[in-house]
Amino acid sequence: MTLSSGTRAVEGNLNLAIQAILLRSQEHPTLFRTAVLLSTALIIWRLWKFTLYPILHPTEPKELPSWIPSKFSSHGFAFFHNSQAFLAKATKAIGGKDPFAVTVFGSHFYIITQPKQTIEVYKNVDSLSFEEFLIGLMKYLNLTDHTLQAVFETRLPRDKPGFPNPDGKALGHFVRDMHHRQLYPGANLDTLEAVMVQWFDRYLHLDALQTLCAPYSTSSSSSSSPATTGEANKASIEVPLVKWCSELFTRAGEQGYFGDSLAALDPDMATTFLVYDELSWQVLYQYPRVFSRQMHAAMDRVQQTFVRYFRIPQAEREAQGGAWFTTAIENECRSLGIEEQDMARFMVMVYWVVSTNTRKAAYWILYYLLHDKPDLIEAIRQETAPAFDKDGKLVDLAYLHGGQCRNLEQAWLETLRLSANSASARVLTRDTVVGGKLLRRGGRILIPYRLLHFNKAGHGNTSSSGDDGPDINSFRPERFAGRESITRGPSWRPFGGGKTMCPGHFVAKRETMIFVAMVLQRFHVELVGDGVLQPDLGKPVLGLADRKSGQEVTLRITPRTM
Numbered sequence: 001m002t003l004s005s006g007t008r009a010v011e012g013n014l015n016l017a018i019q020a021i022l023l024r025s026q027e028h029p030t031l032f033r034t035a036v037l038l039s040t041a042l043i044i045w046r047l048w049k050f051t052l053y054p055i056l057h058p059t060e061p062k063e064l065p066s067w068i069p070s071k072f073s074s075h076g077f078a079f080f081h082n083s084q085a086f087l088a089k090a091t092k093a094i095g096g097k098d099p100f101a102v103t104v105f106g107s108h109f110y111i112i113t114q115p116k117q118t119i120e121v122y123k124n125v126d127s128l129s130f131e132e133f134l135i136g137l138m139k140y141l142n143l144t145d146h147t148l149q150a151v152f153e154t155r156l157p158r159d160k161p162g163f164p165n166p167d168g169k170a171l172g173h174f175v176r177d178m179h180h181r182q183l184y185p186g187a188n189l190d191t192l193e194a195v196m197v198q199w200f201d202r203y204l205h206l207d208a209l210q211t212l213c214a215p216y217s218t219s220s221s222s223s224s225s226p227a228t229t230g231e232a233n234k235a236s237i238e239v240p241l242v243k244w245c246s247e248l249f250t251r252a253g254e255q256g257y258f259g260d261s262l263a264a265l266d267p268d269m270a271t272t273f274l275v276y277d278e279l280s281w282q283v284l285y286q287y288p289r290v291f292s293r294q295m296h297a298a299m300d301r302v303q304q305t306f307v308r309y310f311r312i313p314q315a316e317r318e319a320q321g322g323a324w325f326t327t328a329i330e331n332e333c334r335s336l337g338i339e340e341q342d343m344a345r346f347m348v349m350v351y352w353v354v355s356t357n358t359r360k361a362a363y364w365i366l367y368y369l370l371h372d373k374p375d376l377i378e379a380i381r382q383e384t385a386p387a388f389d390k391d392g393k394l395v396d397l398a399y400l401h402g403g404q405c406r407n408l409e410q411a412w413l414e415t416l417r418l419s420a421n422s423a424s425a426r427v428l429t430r431d432t433v434v435g436g437k438l439l440r441r442g443g444r445i446l447i448p449y450r451l452l453h454f455n456k457a458g459h460g461n462t463s464s465s466g467d468d469g470p471d472i473n474s475f476r477p478e479r480f481a482g483r484e485s486i487t488r489g490p491s492w493r494p495f496g497g498g499k500t501m502c503p504g505h506f507v508a509k510r511e512t513m514i515f516v517a518m519v520l521q522r523f524h525v526e527l528v529g530d531g532v533l534q535p536d537l538g539k540p541v542l543g544l545a546d547r548k549s550g551q552e553v554t555l556r557i558t559p560r561t562m
């Protein structure tokens, strides 16, 4: 067909379509008038909202246009399908100007992606939505109104026994100080760390692993190949990496916070928790119970174990080990008359934050090292060796954490850069200027860390080509050279920032470094097969992304001769 005959065909079709519409409009005049009226209203609304209003209010951030003026705006689905891809696209569409606004399922969000504006938000806005988020979560987990009132509205006495509360805060706010007391450098953190060291020391031996991993190990024969390990005819074990790290770290966290008591009540507590954790995005979306039965069943089981835990006399439990925080928070709850069922519901949340991110950090760091930077393994082995004695026992924690293990620290930072997928949220309690734009009271500010982490300007140009384009998506720990000790930075915030910044960042780093160093000193490790792990960016999380559903890789672990 020639071009002119094609054009004639299109014109013909158009004429036919117009004629058909005119015919229908004569058959159904009311329907036609309604359709015209609605379309005109929609066009006027869109013109007003996304063209005229911005011209009349140049100081307010631009809003991402939509054709659907309701809660069900198309942005909602795109946002929840893959928030990083959606926000990256939106940033581009809006011309890269921060902050910009977007309406998602009826909620008005201001999005911040630039490091400079992020710092401004952390400094200027003191009304934080984390409490609101927590209250929403607690309601979903069925904590009673009585408990919520007691926790958020009853001020604890300034002169109460136990951990001092000089400002007379309510428990809902005081709990942050208690987390800090447990998790910031000091005696409580050291005790927690010592438990972790003991835990890994006990289980990072082949025979112990063979027992611990028996339910899920894929092989525990002498299958190592001399070509890859240099250790012919040695026994080894093959485990699914994600499962292995998840089980090991969840059990380590349980041990650190609750001692032996929980495992005595339910030896499979960690495994049940992992079923819950993998589906915990349903909690964050507040799924109705009927659509999330498996998650609820696992959560109920963990909760019931906590009820039984609280019925054991406290002294008896304390004799089995556990963290300062666990007993201290129980005492505060009891002083407010909170019932055991609600204490159990609260403890499910504690168990959750203690383990959900560290287990992911563990498998991501091993995966990235083995899959993307195998050359670094030997360098890390060598730099961490002075912390161990000749039997592979970790004897010098001060050395491990003293800034000498640069490759390992850089790998930690880069792992979190690539795997973090949560956001800080703030509610505006008054009109506030950020990045020169006026943000309106009642709106929510959202700082998606992942966009900051993939901001090229923030992560230096380290590639030899002089162009760090695709490099920003690669695992390149050396981009953090000289910045190994950072706990946050303008473009690196896996732990959030401001008042709600994660207090667990010290223990998470220490625990992961201990684990990786001990694994590498004691074993040859290699990935078997060609499986891959990719972050699942479609599901909301409280920190690090999980791998995409169903993905797993096999890790072969073979003891080294020290």
Ligand code: HEM
Residues within 6 Å of the ligand: 130, 176, 179, 183, 353, 354, 355, 357, 358, 361, 420, 422, 423, 424, 425, 494, 495, 496, 497, 499, 500, 501, 502, 503, 504, 505, 507, 508, 542, 543, 544
């Ligand atoms: C790699 C490991 C971890 C990551 C990436 C991580 C990430 C986060 C993030 C993003 C937040 C919210 C911050 C905000 O809204 O600004 C948070 C909060 C929190 N995290 Fe972590 N976390 C990790 C490990 C831990 C551990 C091991 C613990 C406890 C043992 C912990 C305890 C907490 C607590 C208690 C909060 C609430 C803070 C508050 O309300 O003030 N986290 N974490």
